[in-house]
Amino acid sequence: GAKTGAKIEAWSDQNILPGKKWQDEIRIALARAKVAVLLVSPKFLASTYVQQNELPEILNGAECKDITVVWVYVRPCMYEHTDIADFQAAHDLKKPLSIMTTAKADVTVLEVCKEIIRAYDREA
Numbered sequence: 001g002a003k004t005g006a007k008i009e010a011w012s013d014q015n016i017l018p019g020k021k022w023q024d025e026i027r028i029a030l031a032r033a034k035v036a037v038l039l040v041s042p043k044f045l046a047s048t049y050v051q052q053n054e055l056p057e058i059l060n061g062a063e064c065k066d067i068t069v070v071w072v073y074v075r076p077c078m079y080e081h082t083d084i085a086d087f088q089a090a091h092d093l094k095k096p097l098s099i100m101t102t103a104k105a106d107v108t109v110l111e112v113c114k115e116i117i118r119a120y121d122r123e124a
Contacts, residue, residue: 034123059083
């Protein structure tokens with residue numbers, strides 16, 4: 001297959017340098033994002049900051065076609081009662097990663113990575 005034409009820059013809040021205003025840094029990163037990867041778990045759903053700040057901006061970007069949402073079902077949770085359920089997951093929802101064997105989870109993560117690259121190439 002063809003290699004991606006553009007370099008993918010992965011970003012997480014761990015990229016925020018000491019002394020920076022973390023909320024500003026997150027807003028800047030979200031504004032630049034072409035693909036948002038959501039690692040959906042009970043902790044993700046319970047995060048007030050994620051639910052009130054990051055997720056609405058990501059889902060609004062997806063509605064405006066600025067951002068492609070790739071979401072991964074990491075641990076069993078009530079995702080179906082959120083707006084995330086409106087978006088196709090990156091893998092079979094019958095099994096979150098946490099209940100898969102290591103080998104199956106590895107294969108699933110590899111397929112998710114390939115989907116991230118495809119999504120990025122579509123948006124680039």
